[in-house]
Amino acid sequence: xxxxxxxxxxxxxxxxxxxxxxxxxxxxxxxxxxxxxxxxxxxxxxxxxxxxxxxxxxxxxxxxxxxxxxxxxxxxxxxxxxxxxxxxxxxxxxxxxxxxxxxxxxxxxxxxxxxxxxxxxxxxxxxxxxxxxxxxxxxxxxxxxxxxxxxxxxxxxxxxxxxxxxxxxxxxxxxxxxxxxxxxxxxxxxxxxxxxxxxxxxxxxxxxxxxxxxxxxxxxxxxxxxxxxxxxxxxxxxxxxxxxxxxxxxxxxxxxxxxxxxxxxxxxxxxxxxxxxxxxxxxxxxxxxxxxxxxxxxxxxxxxxxxxxxxxxxxxxxxxxxxxxxxxxxxxxxxxxxxxxxxxxxxxxxxxxxxxxxxxxxxxxxxxxxxxxxxxxxxxxxxxxxxxxxxxxxxxx
Amino acid sequence: xxxxxxxxxxxxxxxxxxxxxxxxxxxxxxxxxxxxxxxxxxxxxxxxxxxxxxxxxxxxxxxxxxxxxxxxxxxxxxxxxxxxxxxxxxxxxxxxxxxxxxxxxxxxxxxxxxxxxxxxxxxxxxxxxxxxxxxxxxxxxxxxxxxxxxxxxxxxxxxxxxxxxxxxxxxxxxxxxxxxxxxxxxxxxxxxxxxxxxxxxxxxxxxxxxxxxxxxxxxxxxxxxxxxxxxxxxxxxxxxxxxxxxxxxxxxxxxxxxxxxxxxxxxxxxxxxxxxxxxxxxxxxxxxxxxxxxxxxxxxxxxxxxxxxxxxxxxxxxxxxxxxxxxxxxxxxxxxxxxxxxxxxxxxxxxxxxxxxxxxxxxxxxxxxxxxxxxxxxxxxxxxxxxxxxxxxxxxxxxxxxxxxxxxxxxxxxxxxxxxxxxxxxxxxxxxxxxxxxxxxxxxxxxxxxxxxxxxxxxxxxxxxxxxxxxxxxxxxxxxxxxxxxxxxxxxxxxxxxxxxxxxxxxxxxxxxxxxxxxxxxxxxxxxxxxxxxxxxxxxxxx
Numbered sequence: 001x002x003x004x005x006x007x008x009x010x011x012x013x014x015x016x017x018x019x020x021x022x023x024x025x026x027x028x029x030x031x032x033x034x035x036x037x038x039x040x041x042x043x044x045x046x047x048x049x050x051x052x053x054x055x056x057x058x059x060x061x062x063x064x065x066x067x068x069x070x071x072x073x074x075x076x077x078x079x080x081x082x083x084x085x086x087x088x089x090x091x092x093x094x095x096x097x098x099x100x101x102x103x104x105x106x107x108x109x110x111x112x113x114x115x116x117x118x119x120x121x122x123x124x125x126x127x128x129x130x131x132x133x134x135x136x137x138x139x140x141x142x143x144x145x146x147x148x149x150x151x152x153x154x155x156x157x158x159x160x161x162x163x164x165x166x167x168x169x170x171x172x173x174x175x176x177x178x179x180x181x182x183x184x185x186x187x188x189x190x191x192x193x194x195x196x197x198x199x200x201x202x203x204x205x206x207x208x209x210x211x212x213x214x215x216x217x218x219x220x221x222x223x224x225x226x227x228x229x230x231x232x233x234x235x236x237x238x239x240x241x242x243x244x245x246x247x248x249x250x251x252x253x254x255x256x257x258x259x260x261x262x263x264x265x266x267x268x269x270x271x272x273x274x275x276x277x278x279x280x281x282x283x284x285x286x287x288x289x290x291x292x293x294x295x296x297x298x299x300x301x302x303x304x305x306x307x308x309x310x311x312x313x314x315x316x317x318x319x320x321x322x323x324x325x326x327x328x329x330x331x332x333x334x335x336x337x338x339x340x341x342x343x344x345x346x347x348x349x350x351x352x353x354x355x356x357x358x359x360x361x362x363x364x365x366x367x368x369x370x371x372x373x374x375x376x377x378x379x380x381x382x383x384x385x386x387x388x389x390x391x392x393x394x395x396x397x
Numbered sequence: 398x399x400x401x402x403x404x405x406x407x408x409x410x411x412x413x414x415x416x417x418x419x420x421x422x423x424x425x426x427x428x429x430x431x432x433x434x435x436x437x438x439x440x441x442x443x444x445x446x447x448x449x450x451x452x453x454x455x456x457x458x459x460x461x462x463x464x465x466x467x468x469x470x471x472x473x474x475x476x477x478x479x480x481x482x483x484x485x486x487x488x489x490x491x492x493x494x495x496x497x498x499x500x501x502x503x504x505x506x507x508x509x510x511x512x513x514x515x516x517x518x519x520x521x522x523x524x525x526x527x528x529x530x531x532x533x534x535x536x537x538x539x540x541x542x543x544x545x546x547x548x549x550x551x552x553x554x555x556x557x558x559x560x561x562x563x564x565x566x567x568x569x570x571x572x573x574x575x576x577x578x579x580x581x582x583x584x585x586x587x588x589x590x591x592x593x594x595x596x597x598x599x600x601x602x603x604x605x606x607x608x609x610x611x612x613x614x615x616x617x618x619x620x621x622x623x624x625x626x627x628x629x630x631x632x633x634x635x636x637x638x639x640x641x642x643x644x645x646x647x648x649x650x651x652x653x654x655x656x657x658x659x660x661x662x663x664x665x666x667x668x669x670x671x672x673x674x675x676x677x678x679x680x681x682x683x684x685x686x687x688x689x690x691x692x693x694x695x696x697x698x699x700x701x702x703x704x705x706x707x708x709x710x711x712x713x714x715x716x717x718x719x720x721x722x723x724x725x726x727x728x729x730x731x732x733x734x735x736x737x738x739x740x741x742x743x744x745x746x747x748x749x750x751x752x753x754x755x756x757x758x759x760x761x762x763x764x765x766x767x768x769x770x771x772x773x774x775x776x777x778x779x780x781x782x783x784x785x786x787x788x789x790x791x792x793x794x795x796x797x798x799x800x801x802x803x804x805x806x807x808x809x810x811x812x813x814x815x816x817x818x819x820x821x822x823x824x825x826x827x828x829x830x831x832x833x834x835x836x837x838x839x840x841x842x843x844x845x846x847x848x849x850x851x852x853x854x855x856x857x858x859x860x861x862x863x864x865x866x867x868x869x870x871x872x873x874x875x876x877x878x879x880x881x882x883x884x885x886x887x888x889x890x891x892x893x894x895x896x897x898x899x900x901x902x903x904x905x906x907x908x909x910x911x912x913x914x915x916x917x918x919x920x921x922x923x924x925x926x927x928x929x930x931x932x933x934x935x936x937x938x939x940x
Binding site: 163166172175187 | 679731734735739740741742744745748749750754755758759868872875876879910911913914917918920922925926
């Protein structure tokens with residue numbers, strides 16, 4: 001055993017460096033950028049016959065994964081660092097997606113099946129005479145982006161402000177977030193809402209004048225996604241490492257104590273919640289042009305809770321863990337659903353159980369175990385947690 | 398009594414038939430024997446058949462009813478050679494099977510060339526229907542009499558009225574008698590020219606909910622030819638009163654639907670009130686426990702297809718055992734390891750719910766299963782013409798209350814309940830006192846899950862039984878428990894019923910989905926205001 005250990009010593013040191021907040025995570029950024037750039041180049045520059053050629057399908061798949069990774073990171077910020085388990089983050093993701101979808105819908109113009117220059121197809125189909133007021137201005141990209149950010153942000157603010165001010169915590173909050181996304185799903189299923197009902201928004205043609213089916217657009221979308229993911233990651237890291245981040249962790253570990261020390265904990269929670277919702281909304285906005293559809297199914301509680309398991313698999317409270325977890329689980333999902341579709345829910349269910357019971361801190365926790373000594377010095381407060389990031393105050397609530 | 402009625406009827410019939418002028422309708426001192434009339438039926442013309450039916454009714458009375466019904470359905474045939482009358486029914490292979498008329502014995506298969514149908518036309522059909530109604534009225538039991546009178550209200554004429562009066566003189570129950578008076582009033586309102594008489598008739602009619610009454614009054618109010626202002630005013634007043642009563646019963650119906658939805662919510666939430674409310678375990682697989690109960694019902698019905706009536710009675714304990722033991726397995730296998738980490742239990746049990754759903758999908762099918770409703774649960778209880786209660790909803794309402802009472806009794810009176818409460822209030826102290834907390838945990842979770850299974854049996858009667866059955870109830874169940882106040886059984890009861898009623902009263906104005914959304918949003922806001930629910934726990938138990 002000891003010989004193995006000495007032989008693998010450099011590897012451990014490398015893991016330890018990886019776990020250092022500064023250098024290790026920059027390494028993740030590097031990998032992300034290099035991989036996506038390489039994939040883009042392989043798609044655009046190499047001929048399809050080449051063994052190194054990356055298909056556009058793969059490019060789009062990768063873009064989708066990275067959007068999910070961003071969503072997972074949004075959940076990790078509030079769950080891993082602030083102890084707020086949101087089972088409704090899919091709602092912010094979907095709202096952002098609907099904002100972008102509305103813009104893309106308006107870009108179709110008179111190229112729809114019914115050829116109506118103003119009304120999207122589904123409105124013509126439902127015999128609507130004019131555009132509902134909330135669709136106005138959505139043909140302008142900047143305005144659509146603004147709305148797609150403002151609506152989820154506002155929703156998160158109102159919800160968070162109400163919830164955290166009356167000190168709704170723990171399980172209650174989780175169930176309420178789930179009810180929120182469920183209510184939104186029911187609402188968006190209604191045709192009267194003016195968002196395409198059951199079918200949602202689809203059949204998009206182009207974005208900012210670029211054809212959505214073109215390889216170059218797909219690659220550009222992937223690169224933009226990577227870039228925004230990296231920016232979101234660095235910003236989030238800066239936040240959690242700042243003084244603000246320390247207070248947030250303190251709120252997670254003992255909200256009552258932080259409050260007695262004079263911090264207005266609910267304000268920290270509300271703003272972090274809004275920030276997290278905005279990241280989720282950006283992820284949704286990037287997701288829609290790449291997959292080409294947004295429908296009320298995105299609001300389903302199952303989707304939101306799946307995000308939580310990505311974070312749990314990767315290891316919460318680490319940011320990079322959320323990204324890695326989202327990529328791994330989604331890759332597994334793609335493979336599983338192609339090979340044995342029936343087995344996927346079994347596997348996902350088992351993943352939920354195994355991770356929570358045996359790996360409460362996910363894959364990042366495994367790394368920690370390898371490099372326990374280093375990890376302890378780097379993140380002293382993390383080693384002391386006995387219940388995986390939840391304080392007793394939350395448990396009793 | 399019967400003989401008396403028959404004689405009375407013959408006298409009436411004689412009077413009634415006089416004006417028709419048919420030679421065969423002459424009053425006859427003694428009715429011709431049924432047999433001889435029947436012999437004339439084969440090959441008779443349509444007009445002749447009508448006369449024969451009249452004679453048969455006169456001679457045979459109530460005994461002719463099955464014949465009339467067969468005739469009305471167009472199943473009456475005769476054998477060409479012998480002229481023997483018989484009922485012909487096609488069996489599943491399309492063969493024409495003969496059945497003897499009054500004994501109901503099978504006569505074997507017949508060739509279509511050997512038999513000929515006794516023809517009926519629309520006039521004859523309506524005559525047959527009237528005859529059946531008359532027979533019902535004079536010879537049927539009370540329910541049949543009521544149905545017969547109600548049928549006559551649609552098409553009241555002098556003849557029907559006289560028949561009704563005869564029946565009334567012969568002695569009928571108070572309810573039938575009131576209906577007959579109503580019929581008299583309706584005729585009086587239409588035919589009389591005396592204002593006082595007509596006002597008296599409207600007086601009788603007001604507040605009645607039968608559709609013909611409403612229609613007649615409506616016609617009277619709308620008609621231009623009506624000269625009598627007082628009558629029109631009175632009719633309008635009566636109509637207003639009727640619509641007032643109808644609105645009241647409409648509200649009652651809403652209330653009943655609300656209570657019914659509430660009972661469903663209560664059933665779904667009641668098991669959760671134990672696992673979540675008492676144990677503090679977030680069981681996201683709770684919905685799947687309900688689903689297992691519903692599938693158990695399905696399996697039991699497959700096992701005993703000849704005794705569907707008893708299947709639900711068998712399914713209740715079976716579902717309790719199935720869901721309960723799965724619950725104990727989950728507790729022993731997973732939840733035990735997650736003591737004091739509620740958010741992790743949430744995730745783990747969610748994983749279990751996915752596994753159970755997929756398991757059901759693989760074992761049965763992704764499609765919905767057909768669960769049969771036993772006969773004693775189908776049909777409805779008509780309280781008046783505009784308000785009736787379906788039996789399945791009524792039974793489920795009562796069942797949910799019974800389950801609730803049983804559960805409260807277990808928690809308050811049994812030693813298991815005592816242990817459960819002790820462990821939930823102070824685990825360490827209970828352990829120190831010698832309570833086997835591990836055992837109690839498993840039992841409590843099993844109890845909560847078993848109750849969910851029982852709920853599944855009831856829900857299988859109302860909704861589709863499919864793999865997603867549980868999912869659709871889980872959020873509502875949590876809402877009910879949180880709304881009522883965690884750890885409070887009474888809160889769950891009040892929460893379930895108030896959410897159900899609120900939902901149903903919103904529905905007419907907003908539509909079902911929007912009502913659901915509004916209730917959810919209101920709940921979210923309510924929990925912000927009172928995070929501990931309607932009936933928060935107080936004292937030490939709250940910590």
